[in-house]
Amino acid sequence: MSRTDVLVDADWVEDHLDDPRVVLVEVDEDTTAYDKDHIRGAVRLDWKRDLQDPVRRDFVDKDGFAQLLSERGIANDDTVVLYGGNNNWFAAYAYWYFMLYGHADVRLLDGGRKKWELDSHALTADTTSREPTTYAAQEPDTSIRAFRDEVLDTIGAQNLVDVRSPDEFAGRLLAPAHLPQEQSQRPGHIPSARNIPWSKAANEDGTFKPDDELRQLYADAGVDLGRPTIAYCRIGERSAHTWFVLHELLEQPQVKNYDGSWTEYGSLVGVPIELGEGSR
């Protein structure tokens, strides 16, 4: 596994636009972007409607995932290339999700929709139609997903990486600055967590920084990459971006995404919370 196995650039996508074994998938929370235009041949996944359980807080189960991919015309042996807005947050979340359910070949378009647009690559409003498949999902791989009790046990013992902005980490904001701030959770962060905002791993155009700079970033922040790591944010999609950096680009074997994240942790009764800048 190397960077080229998990990341593709625009040239690669252009070369594979008519490859029937390559499926482009745009993943967004707000899918009006896809409705307006998208890369030719791309199918859509709606982060909320398609990937989240409609009633309880969890994502769709194995059978639901298999049904979803079957409907979208994605086969088990297809190469899936994910991209989206928000610097690929939701695409990275979907990547983690595809890995959780055992898809063999998943990649991200480096820079996502933003770089594709800024570099003036073609977009279309044409409808994509793919023949349905019979997709078989694997049992979820919980070695890459953390739950709250494990997070509590991890405090001070393993790496906790809080990838939110410094103001969210310190407890001055409860949501990123592009969202309203009225939330029910208590502000702050999990004790012993290091604050390394997801954005530090990305360039302005949304592409990932080189491996050596990424290693330095986490080392400088006091993260011992020899230890297991749990990443979290507010709802688990920004931390999926960091999970991708640590697990897929830097090839750290024991990295989990805590998708419950601050919306869960900040609502728990009796758990420890730290305010301020933290231990560094």
Next chain:
Amino acid sequence: MCGAQPGGPDIDGVDLTRAAVVQGQVVCDGVPVAGAYVRLLDPAGDFVAEVPTSTDGAFRFFPADGGWTVRAIARAGSAERKVVARTGAIAEVRVELPSAK
């Protein structure tokens, strides 16, 4: 909900006495620029948030109080402006991209 909608979040229903608002428009040669990416940077130049502009070139953030840089990037180029956010106030900022002429 965690992603950024074009133009930034709606202001309807937000208690403006408890929020700081930074909002404005990205223009080029006087014309609003839709689909530009507006980044909010802290005093150290570090990224905090990003929204794409709406069809009328508008953007909005709800940052913490303090001094910020609003940086717009688009196919036409990039530009930035400094702005101060204060709880209970709306700071308006207009970002002019380099002339295409």
